[in-house]
Amino acid sequence: MRIVVTGGAGFIGSNFIQYMSRKYPDYELVNVDSLTYAGNLENFKDIDSLANYSFIKVDITDSEQVSQLFSQRVDAIVHFAAESHVDRSILDPGAFLKTNVMGTQVLLEAARQHGVGKFVHVSTDEVYGSLGDTGTFSENSPLASNSPYSASKASSDLLVRAYHETYGLPVNITRCSNNYGPYQFPEKLIPLMILNALEGQPLPVYGDGLNVRDWLHVEDHCAGIDLVLHQGRDGEVYNIGGNNERTNIEIVKTILNYLNKPESLIRFVEDRLGHDKRYAIDATKLRSELGWEPQYSFDTGIAQTIQWYLDNRSWWERVRSGDYREYYEKQYSSRLGDRL
Helix, strand or coil: CEEEEECCCCHHHHHHHHHHHHHCCCCEEEEEECCCCCCCHHHHCCCCCCCCEEEEECCCCCHHHHHHHCCCCCCEEEECCCCCCHHHHHHCHHHHHHHHHHHHHHHHHHHHHCCCCEEEEEEEHHHHCCCCCCCCECCCCCCCCCCHHHHHHHHHHHHHHHHHHHHCCCEEEEEECEEECCCCCCCCHHHHHHHHHHCCCCEEEECCCCCEEEEEEHHHHHHHHHHHHHHCCCCCEEEECCCCEEEHHHHHHHHHHHHCCCHHHEEEECCCCCCCCECCECCHHHHHHHCCCCCCCHHHHHHHHHHHHHHCHHHHHHHCCCHHHHHHHHHHHHHHCCCC
């Protein structure tokens, strides 16, 4: 099988390619990425010499580049490529519409024209909006996006559904809860807090820190996508959630405790616009139909993740240079009252 993985140089995409290369050494894995700020080919230093792995730089919004990509056989696409950070979508919604909506449509059309056997679209629980204190999101929950990011993902989800209903393209949509694990770009909560704590920097926590997320280890997510790719019923949506609800402040204190750092580093800052209060995923469908079960408890997963950042200082020091530093200062310096 020849699988194209879009956004393969990002956090979840790179973990997925590594997972698949270990499990399916006979598959050809094509990593497609435009290498924006969050793309990092250093993530593949352990597998980039393998005969069944290759990288092609492609902007998925460029129909000519995508057409060239599909000039060779493509059996399946696993589509991760997306602008994915809510804070950035508040600063620049247009970039999210271009990549997440138009880029997905370009890929869908190429897949339709070339008769691709499976299109797996990786989405997010954020398309469902925000929950109250109880309840969970099922695949039948209405879409009620509250940020430009989640609205762009909901739009792309609907395009994927439309290509299945209109053209018969074999598709699946997966919607995951918050991922964590190795290689995550440090704009996201867990790596941001780990690295700031290691350097004795303030840990900026939005609002009162009581926003709740359901945390999913990235390898459990990859295992779920693998099952959907091979066994998912055409046209179906599958939720993938870790069943590990934690408030943001619980996450931060867990990290500080593991690193033996003081809670005095915590700084409560002005909340972001439209900040959803709670997400929680019901993954019953994936469990019952495809037999998926997460392998990581949160305690095991967070310990492994923190240790990975401790062991890979050179990776995150390079990642945090340049564009990220400019973004970080723009996003947090005014809230914290000084430049970091």
